[in-house]
Amino acid sequence: MQAHSVLSVALRAACLLWLFFSQTLYASVDNSEIQALFPKATRIEPKQDNPPVYSVYQLDDLLGYAFESQDYSSLQGFSGKPIRLLIGLEPQGILVGVKVLEHHEPVFLHGLGEQALFDFVEQYRQQDIRTPIVVGGRQATTVDGTSITQFDGVSKATVSVVILNETVLVSALSVARQLLDDFAGSPLATPRSDLFEPLDWQQLLDRSYLQHWEISQAEVEQSLNQHIAYFPDLDIESPEQPFSELYFAYLNTPNTGRNLLGEAGFARLTSELKANEQALLVISSGLYPHVPDDFIPASAPSRLVLTQNDKAIELHDMNYNNGDILGSLNTPISEGVAHIFRIKPHAGFNPAEPASLQLNVSLRRNPLVESSAPFTHPLTLDSTLFDIQAAPAVHKPVPVWLRMWQERGWQVGLTLLALVLLSMVFMFQHRISRHGQAFHVFRAGFLLFTLLFLGLYAQGQLSVVNIFTLLLALGPDFDLTVFLMDPVIFILWSFTFVSLFIWGRGLFCGWLCPFGALQEMLGWIAKKLNIKQLKIADPLHQKLQWIKYVILVGLVLTAFLSLTLAERLAEVEPFKTSITLFFMRSWPFVLYALILLGMGLFVHKFYCRYVCPLGAGLAMLGKFHLFSWLKRIDACGKPCQHCKNSCEIGAIKRDGSIDYGECIQCLECIVILNNDNQCVATISAEKQARKARKRLEQRDIIATDTPWRDAATPTQG
Template sequence: MTRCARFLLRVLVLLSALASPTLFAQVPEAQIQQLFPKATRIEPKQADPPVQSVYQLDELLGYAFESTDYSNLQGFSGKPIRLLIGLDTRGVLTGVTVLEHHEPVFLHGLGEQTLYDFVDQYRQVSVGKPIVVGSRTAAGSAGDSVTLLDGVSKATVSVVILNETVLLSALSVARKLLEGFASGPLATPRADLHESLDWAQLLARGLLQHWTITRSELESALGGTLDDYPEIDPEYDSQPFSELYFAYLNAPMIGRNLLGDEGFARLNEELKANEQALLVLSSGMYRHVPDDFVPATVPARLVLMQNDHAIELHDMNFNNGAVKDQLNIPVGMSMEGFEANIFRIKTHNAFNPAEPAGLRLNVRLQRNHLVESSTQLTRGFQLDPYLFETADPLVVVDPAPIWLRMWHERWWQISLLGASLILLTGVFIWQHRISRNSRGFHLFRAGFLMFTLVFIGLYAQGQLSVVNIFTLLLALWNDFDIRVFLMDPVIFILWSFTFISLLIWGRGVFCGWLCPFGALQEMLGWAAKGLRIPQWKISDRSHHRLQWVKYLILIGLVPTAFFSLTLAERLAEVEPFKTSMTLFFLRSWPFVLYALILLGLGLFVHKFYCRYVCPLGAGLAILGKFRLFSWLERIDACGQPCQHCKHQCEIGAIKRDGRIDYDECIQCLECIVILNNEGQCVASISARKKAARAARSAEGELIVTDATQPRTSEAL
């Protein structure tokens, strides 16, 4: 294999590793350790719910989990924000770590440290009450019933989405695993249902389960003989490997008959609200708890199963030594050799006693100090539904969609923007009538561009970008979700209006009236005129060649987005929008210098960036080719011989023959102003002069005619 081939092979292996979803499948334990500094043991990730349990010795500290396992909410970039979240057993967040994100405002704007500072606010915040990003006003009148987090200026949408991701994920885990968050059991024992039953009757009716595991059954499960395990005493060959009795105690039909009225009452006193209890007795070579089992802990050998979900059993330390003596066992039956425990089933497990369940025994046998064998044996059971009163599950009312809340919070911005777009549409519809007053039209345009720069750009953050095109294309390529685009109402409304206007009038409505950076460039052009800065003359040939630069930039950016969105976002810094509009030049000096150079060029070449560099303008020009109308009026004199509009068009969008280049036209309507102004349109001036000359010629002929007429006697 040649050196070049080996190099290409390494590149392909690296790319395949980067593209593999398993690259991010496991979170390093060091990151979980940062969320739980006291942790001594971190369990592997379980399936349902997908969390990693974190312990300090045998004490459960909480759970670590990834947000993408619970929320598919996409960030402003169109990709989910991947978070590692820590939640303790009280429902308090131990911290949030950002594992992966594509939010451009942090990656290439404010900096990622701003994002990390924001997520640090989640430490020691309870998910038991709403968490709101923003000011007290945003929280409404809730007062202390909500937790307020400081937002990030210029990144409102991104942090609101991140906050929603944290809440959706943490509450999903809390409702499944924590007390006080989950609803009570869907089936509750009927307190009025009881009849006296002895041990044999409880067994016969399935209210008490008897499970015997023989030596041969275990050997079959292990795939080998028990003779290989020194801890198994050969003298016990005649005994079962394990013999178990177990029963659900909350139902009076079972608990009162096994524990007696006094024992059953005391059990209910020790159980917390909606908790349940399970009695387990075992004997044989392998009991359900080892000899060194610590009371009031979780047994490693025993677990309750329901719907393929493992439910931890917590020893109640319910006077375990006397439990056997309290049991109503038949005369002649001995509990000698049996170990007895009553286990607590906590509320957050949402165990439903009326549905099928199973008791699982985890068997671990040591072959030697290096080799261990393990297997699991499960005994399924189901109690008679007649013992319970069933209720419909509590319906958790989902909050209003995040996009809808964003629209409610920004209602006045939406209203003002909508009114301005209606006004602009009216100007385009009645352009000829409005443009007859040249001074009035120019004052209106100056005011509208100031509104675009200050309100749309700097305040409402409505600067459209080529990154928005990436997001749209990737959404169409993958699973399109309109909610991603509804997150920012100002951007959504502007894009909707721009798209509609593209199909009607072309690209110029946005580029000439609604682009904040374009408005800033135009104002610099006004300053250049006021300062009498000489303008560079660019020949038509060079002008047409330079126009292709922005299309080449667009062609390079779009395919890159499908390969690497992060790389495409970095390359999209060819747009100075983030530096100038989003961050208002509060950024590292290379980005500021680049934006200032582009603006500086605009002092010598009118709207230099728009004409030759802007990839967004190139994309809009391509879509604008599908417009319905070429609506800017031309007359016969335009271009032949009149060149006045061409010379006055500072963007260079009028050809020598008078035709409009709609791909480059920003629709400033200056040519319409000239056309409708008799003092500016050369054709109108020429027609007026011809009319004047014709009038003077007619008047001269009339005078000559009068002079040659013979005088009458009356006249004499």
């Protein structure tokens, strides 16, 4: 109980520390990193909020935008953490480059090396995001015939680079749709150009084509909770004077634009608006107009915001008629401030849907004290002025995880077929194991399939890294698609998890682990070479088994504190070196893997028995298996020790019982049990039967001979 309490406290502390570290914000991007993407840049604006980008200029010419991927994509990498990228995009939709700021992909950190990752992202330079980009693949066109750009993938890191590619495209297209005109869709409501009738100012107001909004001094005082006279910047002439009085109108419809601007003015406005751009007229007067006195023409107003669907839509002053708008309007108003604001297509403003104008009031009592309050008014336009279009059917791209399953369809099919076959073998193990020689041939072939196909080709080597990646991913933001990225890994993990509660951990460790298969094959070689096998005494064997459990707990706790450190410590598994990279990495890793394999020549499956943290994790769950499939008989262990002596993994105890936490279910004990020429109990019973038959035969002979003797003996009288 005391050890349990200590472990519980340690786990809670680890979780709290992890929550603390997970709240730490990313370090801000250094301007030198942006400068590397835009070498000609002379000015880099601070990061703006909506959308979060850095605007990059050469003098006053916009070179493009730099942005961080985590602001637009939460797609997790193979490690369970997002790949953080800095992306540069030109106004024409051309990528100027991609820089990796942070990642936790194990295959690049501790396997292939990061240079392979950096070489991959170099392919994005000068790519047009209008053309779909895919990693690998076999087709140069999409289903509808459009061309695509194919990137060279990174061998042994397919999942990581596919996720990175998706991150780049999601981020870049999101920025493009918000800031680049060519990527914005046309509005769902278009003004009817054929609908026009002459209307004066009052008629426009009566029909709400022109809308009026007045904010009184009392409203402002109530919102600010202060008397308006306390603000010295306001030139108050009387208490009845409006704080702010606004008129506004949507100018793209002829009934509004032509009547307010006149025929020539409306034609001029239409020519100045780019495709799918919209215009909004705002006139204001009173103590607080919609722009301050120092407003810069052709900029965005700080006081006025257009909102729709809880989204702020930025307005840009057109500087129409050099700012002299009141003089060109058909209006009775002679004093005030007027502007025509441009609404860009990427804002997605739909004039047929409800919207509102927001006036942000900010007043100073003194240089140190400022009071602020927003005021809103609905902007509702007559739908009869527009042609309402049905929302275009948006073609949703195939999810990246589904694309991975489609591209590896035959691998998925072959893996599923192998698992079905293995399940049948385990379900009918007693019937199949009666044919000992055929069973051994099947097992050898299946282990060869596991090593060559599942391991070396399909990269289906499960790892303890997958376990703590799953633990860190659990939570309200859990995303199953991260684990669907690699179909073979997902299938093997799903099958292994289910099988743990049916057969225990042995089905995976003894049949589906590529590194385990490699170790078993080395055991075959050791027998052929007559290498003497070291027998470890039971007491020492029992103690050494705990090493893998200590390693597992240490790795999981470390993962909650530092994922990067946990990934480094997970190199205790030689899987990446031997199976994933097939020994193509730096010599210390190769030497470590070779030492473990070499020890397996003298101690059968040394790594599996004493070091493997993955096996430890599976054994902990496997203790909850529902059935004990490995049959035992009364003679097992009392006195027969044949299965125990033949069990090379050391999972059969002296009393004949099986330790399912250590058993790899090679089924050798079942082969012995079901073969009359191997099971000692059966052989002994057969000997007893033979002796019994022999005694019966001798008794029959005696019985046959007795009558003859009786006949030859004279009888007495």
